[in-house]
Amino acid sequence: MPELPEVETIVRSLRDGTRHCGLNVIGQQVRAATVLWERTLENISPQIFQQKIAGQTVENIHRRGKFLVFTLNRDTMLVHLRMSGDLRVEAGFYPDGNTIALQPHDRLVLWFASGQRMAFNNPRKFGRVWLTDTPQEVLGVLGPEPLDETLTDQQFHAMLLAYKRMLKPLLMDQHFLAGMGNIYTDEALFRAKLHPRTISNTLTQPRSTLLLQEMRKVLKEGIQRNGASIDWVYRGGDFQNDFNVYGRAGEACPRCGTEIVRMLVGQRGTHICPNCQQK
DNA sequence: ATAAACGCCTGACGGC
């Protein structure tokens, strides 16, 4: 489901206590965990996971690429939502003490000492959770954050020059850059007037700089609008109303009026204005 | 080194 802006929105809502029920997850102590689908856990068995996480307190929550990083007092829990994951925070029990029923496709639940719970819902079962005391083993392979202002135009240009790869799959490669997904990549390439199949090492410094600027702009706008809501999966954001090309095949380009085209690039549905974005 | 093909999964949607 989510790309960088959606994950950032979820992280902030968990931190602010605005996720579904007004509970700030920071400071919550985990009383127990329920694992409803074993393979949700990437690096640990359900038994060890339950054993290790019980009693730990959530000290901080942040985002790295598309990962949610829960810093606990002993370990770190990493959550990747992949295509269809979501986190709900809600009451776990009725006033009479009975457990409130879980939702279809809930795969893992943390029960807090406060009586609230956090449920990892994941219809397509692609999402994964890690519990580790060495999170760098997972996060260390990620490329830089596009919104990190210490990433300079010169550095970004040098990164592009280091590969002879099609621009879109390269930008979406999490080892190259962390956080770009299918939608925001299409939107950034449209704004920068770049064809998704452009070979990375052919970009001039000015075009590379424009690309980085447009990526940052579109990501920031996405965050400001709380992400994009499409399909049945993610709710809450409204950036989908500002898409220029994604999901708009057959419609007129907002810039020049040419019909927007859908094509496949790197096995992913890709939307471009064939007039504005030429190789 | 690069890219395609495929696997992992469930659900929504459009066409017939």
Next chain:
DNA sequence: TGCCGTCAGGCGTTTA
């Protein structure tokens, strides 16, 4: 109504 193909915000592994 039901069935079928296609598509989906991701990513790892295998193959060419």
